[in-house]
Amino acid sequence: MSGEPDSSATIQEEAGLKGPSRVVFLLVLFLSIGFLLWHGLYNLPRRQTVISTRMDVTALDKATDEYFAEYQHYPEGETATLLRCFAGKNPTLNPKDIVFLGREDKAPPGDLGPAALKDAWGHPFLCLRRTPEGRPVFYSAGPDGIDQQGAPGSDDIFSGNY
Numbered sequence: 001m002s003g004e005p006d007s008s009a010t011i012q013e014e015a016g017l018k019g020p021s022r023v024v025f026l027l028v029l030f031l032s033i034g035f036l037l038w039h040g041l042y043n044l045p046r047r048q049t050v051i052s053t054r055m056d057v058t059a060l061d062k063a064t065d066e067y068f069a070e071y072q073h074y075p076e077g078e079t080a081t082l083l084r085c086f087a088g089k090n091p092t093l094n095p096k097d098i099v100f101l102g103r104e105d106k107a108p109p110g111d112l113g114p115a116a117l118k119d120a121w122g123h124p125f126l127c128l129r130r131t132p133e134g135r136p137v138f139y140s141a142g143p144d145g146i147d148q149q150g151a152p153g154s155d156d157i158f159s160g161n162y
Contacts, residue, residue, distance in 0.1 A: 049120040049121070063100035067094070081093070121142070126147055139158045140157040142157050
């Protein structure tokens with residue numbers, strides 16, 4: 001045993017890590033790992049909020065498609081009017097009082113209270129008519145609350161279908 005070199009010393013010599021350089025290497029390694037963990041945990045709530053809002057917007061898109069399938073046209077009106085229509089609470093636009101949005105198998109809004117008409121940041125959902133058929137396209141202004149109508153580089157959140 002005394003004639004054989006220490007295996008950990010041999011590995012350190014091969015890697016060129018001796019004394020202070022080993023300490024610096026370990027310090028940089030631990031700081032890098034710490035930064036990556038902190039960055040991931042710091043952004044986790046924002047990612048979850050974006051995902052939640054995208055799910056709500058997707059539910060609005062599905063409600064729009066279901067409404068069209070039932071009535072063969074898209075509803076007209078402001079965003080809040082359309083949301084009430086999809087919840088079966090607007091007999092003018094939805095004379096059959098069909099609930100397209102708010103059922104247990106769908107995303108909110110269920111009760112159509114003030115919070116239900118807003119995204120995860122407390123901003124109201126928005127609506128564009130981008131398609132030639134006049135289909136309403138719902139979206140969120142995103143975390144900053146500034147409506148950029150989905151301009152490239154904006155933080156507006158669409159369902160991913162448009």
